[in-house]
Amino acid sequence: MAKLIHAxxxxxxxxxxxxxxxxxxxxxxxxxxxAMRGGMYGNMSSSVQFAVMLMEYPVVILPLVTxxxxxxxxxxxxxxxxxxxxxxxxxxxxxxxxxxxLLCMILAAVVxxxxxGSMFIFLKHDAEFTSGLLNNFxxxxxxxxxxxxxxxxxxxxxxxxxxxxxxxxxFYYGVFYLMQYFLVLLHxxxxxxxxxxxxxxxxxxxxxxxxxxxxxxxxxxxLVFFIAGAAAFRKKDLC
Amino acid sequence: MAEIGETVxxxxxxxxxxxxxxAVAEMSMRVNKGDIYALVGKNxxxxxxxxxxxxxxxxxxxxxxxxxxxxxxxxxGLARRxxxxxIETPGFFxxxxxxxxxEYYRIQRGNKDKGCxxxxxxxxxxxxxxxxxxxxxxxxMKQRLGLALAIMDNPEILILDEPINGLDPMGIKDFRxxxxxxxxxxxxxxxxxSHILGELSQIATTYSFINRGRLVQHISxxxxxxxxxxxxxxxSDSADRTSEILKNNFQFKNIEVADEHxxxxxxxxDDPASAVKALVxxxxxxxxxxxxxxxxxxxxxxxxxxxxxx
Numbered sequence: 001m002a003k004l005i006h007a008x009x010x011x012x013x014x015x016x017x018x019x020x021x022x023x024x025x026x027x028x029x030x031x032x033x034x035a036m037r038g039g040m041y042g043n044m045s046s047s048v049q050f051a052v053m054l055m056e057y058p059v060v061i062l063p064l065v066t067x068x069x070x071x072x073x074x075x076x077x078x079x080x081x082x083x084x085x086x087x088x089x090x091x092x093x094x095x096x097x098x099x100x101x102l103l104c105m106i107l108a109a110v111v112x113x114x115x116x117g118s119m120f121i122f123l124k125h126d127a128e129f130t131s132g133l134l135n136n137f138x139x140x141x142x143x144x145x146x147x148x149x150x151x152x153x154x155x156x157x158x159x160x161x162x163x164x165x166x167x168x169x170x171f172y173y174g175v176f177y178l179m180q181y182f183l184v185l186l187h188x189x190x191x192x193x194x195x196x197x198x199x200x201x202x203x204x205x206x207x208x209x210x211x212x213x214x215x216x217x218x219x220x221x222x223l224v225f226f227i228a229g230a231a232a233f234r235k236k237d238l239c
Numbered sequence: 240m241a242e243i244g245e246t247v248x249x250x251x252x253x254x255x256x257x258x259x260x261x262a263v264a265e266m267s268m269r270v271n272k273g274d275i276y277a278l279v280g281k282n283x284x285x286x287x288x289x290x291x292x293x294x295x296x297x298x299x300x301x302x303x304x305x306x307x308x309x310x311x312x313x314x315x316g317l318a319r320r321x322x323x324x325x326i327e328t329p330g331f332f333x334x335x336x337x338x339x340x341x342e343y344y345r346i347q348r349g350n351k352d353k354g355c356x357x358x359x360x361x362x363x364x365x366x367x368x369x370x371x372x373x374x375x376x377x378x379x380m381k382q383r384l385g386l387a388l389a390i391m392d393n394p395e396i397l398i399l400d401e402p403i404n405g406l407d408p409m410g411i412k413d414f415r416x417x418x419x420x421x422x423x424x425x426x427x428x429x430x431x432x433s434h435i436l437g438e439l440s441q442i443a444t445t446y447s448f449i450n451r452g453r454l455v456q457h458i459s460x461x462x463x464x465x466x467x468x469x470x471x472x473x474x475s476d477s478a479d480r481t482s483e484i485l486k487n488n489f490q491f492k493n494i495e496v497a498d499e500h501x502x503x504x505x506x507x508x509d510d511p512a513s514a515v516k517a518l519v520x521x522x523x524x525x526x527x528x529x530x531x532x533x534x535x536x537x538x539x540x541x542x543x544x545x546x547x548x549x
Contacts, residue, residue, distance in 0.1 A: 007347035015334055077330030081388060084294035084326065084398075085348060086319030237297045239327055 004095035026114035033118040045128035055144045056200040066155040071165040093233045143211040146218040153222040157229035253302030262288040264452040277439040278432035280449035286432040323394035329385025333374035359387040378405030436535045469532030471504040476524040
């Protein structure tokens with residue numbers, strides 16, 4: 001498992017795309033805090049609170065990482081080199097999933113560093129910027145990371161299912177953003193609170209006592225898509 | 240792992256269906272250690288599917304596959320670590336160099352010998368590609384890199400699917416020499432499919448002819464050579480007398496009477512003119528003398544069309 005993840009890291013760190021993605025996200029962080037400067041919200045506590053509102057948006061970027069680790073292997077027909085060496089396919093799927101999650105964590109660290117760095121550069125320190133505020137922020141970020149992991153698993157499943165990156169991303173966005181409307185159409189509104197997107201609403205709420213539900217929903221979603229993805233990958237023809 | 244002559248790959252009644260159509264149907268075959276085993280068949284005959292089944296790239300619908308005597312999924316996985324494969328077009332990351340691509344697989348396979356990458360590149364003549372990315376490689380260079388990956392871990396079995404497609408004559412010669420070198424020096428078993436039958440005939444020790452997903456014939460190179468031999472055909476008014484005169488005057492031992500007028504001399508005839516002269520002097524009316532025989536390509540066509548010669 002470690003060898004497979006190591007190889008994916010080797011490949012990804014030799015790719016300009018990953019650095020461009022990280023640089024782009026970091027630049028976006030600078031842009032946000034730079035734009036907040038001078039206004040009525042031009043202080044650190046407002047920036048942290050704004051960051052909580054933005055926690056849903058990385059979901060859009062996650063398939064790009066899955067694409068680097070997973071779908072380009074279908075595109076370039078490289079999985080056959082790994083599978084024909086006798087590598088267990090479930091192990092391979094799991095390793096690629098973990099590699100994707102770890103690479104997203106690296107990107108998250110870059111984004112956080114850029115966001116807090118630019119915050120310290122551009123914004124004023126205010127009285128509400130306390131350790132309590134930061135604790136609350138990182139707790140919400142931690143829960144968001146669980147949702148991101150579930151999203152990566154879902155993205156990996158669609159990549160294995162369709163092979164074509166475009167179709168996989170279309171279904172990923174469709175399931176994430178449009179599922180609530182399908183549930184309404186099917187008169188299954190009662191399941192809406194268990195969708196991944198709905199969990200970000202919980203994270204955004206100013207006063208939340210427990211994040212148990214988002215964590216549970218993320219875990220169950222990740223498990224379902226992991227099992228389905230691994231099963232689909234085992235039966236896939238690789239060429 | 241295996242001794243010369245031992246079975247290294249065995250398939251029993253293996254079928255692969257895509258929907259209702261069988262890409263491979265009830266295929267049974269055995270490859271022995273040290274063989275250079277050629278798979279011959281038309282496009283769509285099932286050669287690539289067969290190699291994919293052995294390599295674990297596609298699961299069989301029915302039947303069993305054993306590699307080094309191991310048939311369970313877990314053990315097959317371990318056995319496949321002693322195989323090097325090159326199926327269809329070589330697949331590599333276009334934004335990596337040849338060295339980086341091999342390094343990726345070295346890390347992935349947990350091969351601690353860092354020198355294996357350089358040795359594999361040298362073996363196929365790609366050591367000088369430097370910082371050139373895979374996307375800029377010619378088809379021949381891509382094929383060479385595919386072979387470099389296949390041989391990087393010193394496999395006991397090499398599985399090569401149409402490996403000389405896109406290679407220039409020098410590349411084909413190099414490729415042949417590499418395969419022969421591995422076979423002779425490392426006793427590597429080679430399972431190879433190719434459309435270029437003339438090329439196969441220079442290296443193969445065993446042939447399997449495949450048509451419509453089925454094994455049509457399995458034959459050793461020696462037996463095939465015998466079947467594809469060339470012979471002198473003499474048509475006269477009496478085949479028996481012609482045979483007798485040739486045996487007496489020229490000491491030919493391998494003469495076959497094909498029918499009442501036709502004789503086949505199945506050995507080298509240095510001077511056909513003197514043979515004809517001797518026959519005429521003995522009162523034989525010779526109507527035709529010609530060299531006949533079939534090559535591997537004709538043999539394959541005849542076999543597939545159900546008109547096997549001999």
